[in-house]
Amino acid sequence: MTAQFEQVLGRYMNLDLFRRKHRIYVEEAGEGVPLLCLHTAGSDGRQYRALMNDARITANHRVIAFDMPWHGKSSPPEGWHDEEYQLTSVQYTTMILTIMDALGLDKPIVMGCSIGGRIVLHLALEHPERFSAIIGLQAGAHVDPYYDLNFLHRPDVHGGEVCAAIVSGLVGPDAPDCDRWETLWHYMQGGPGVFKGDLYFYKLDGDIRGRVAGIDTSRCPLFLLSGEYDYSCTPEETLAVARSIAGCEVQIMQGLGHFPMSEDPAKFLSYLLPVLNRIAEAGKAPRRVAARS
């Protein structure tokens, strides 16, 4: 048997975030327009493994995914053992912009899922000039808590088992078994309290209902894609966001759930590729105008 290496390359980045030293794991593949990908709560950048291995994407895009601090192969900062992890909107935004600067990314496309889908709405509102396009997957303006989050982090419940079991039904019914269980494995590997800490942003701090209508898509195009079987961020919730923002484009992805890029990459790409093509076509037009002027 011959070993086959993927084209995905991983590196560790040391940088200061929130005035603390962090060691952040960053993966990337491909060349071209930077496509910065943000993973869901309690998971890590492996959710984008299929995008990084699909030539239809990587031929024209530099696909980048970092593991947030506390997630995947990124460490929590020194002192973590005596504190409670809670993600806030300010921290999340600062983290993304700082890592973009560190990587030298100039107006990337940013695509985030779930908490990543929420924060890209914040970015669309507050930092549209930093991006060439914004793609929200499973993006809603708010989710009410619907179970006791304390069960996610207590010593008499296995954190990995319960986190995966909580989200298992968020995977669509037709997802290939290998991708379904790979997606859930990432949840099983999360550190204690990390999924819960991310949900502080998702269900409490990151509520953007009152401001989402202020997003100006003339400053940065916004595309929303949501899976039909997602009951965390339902299609209705994504459609409500889309209806409140002039110029926002939205599509409900049939048969998919909350983790489209990870649970069923082939089906997801059938929805994503046309969006990336649209962004590429739109990107050509202004440059031609600029060249003539």
Place this chain on the structure above:
Amino acid sequence: MIETLAERVNSDAMLVKRGRFLSTTFLLEVGPTPWLIAIAQGKIASVTRGPFVMPSWTFALRAPESEWQQFWAARPLPGHHDLMALIKRRVLKAEGDLHPFMANLRYFKEALAKLRAEKVAA
């Protein structure tokens, strides 16, 4: 149909193994009909139909009969396909000491999904 739960669960060796540290009795309310389901080390020990005079249980799962019927369809519609989806829509009430339920959530999701109608071959 609910009477078949013991046979359906106990014939799945991996599911029983996954529940080997679980022994409890819970109440399953299907509309007006209560059922007491006893689990011993991952095996369904008994399934008893109410009404009951003084039922003892650790936790209860209560939903209208129509909701359970949709959950037990061969291919449930979105929002009807998972216990947490029913809870999110506020149609499934989970009450009592929920520790055994949450600590064994995958077990309970898979055990109750055993009552789903067989999928018709395409």
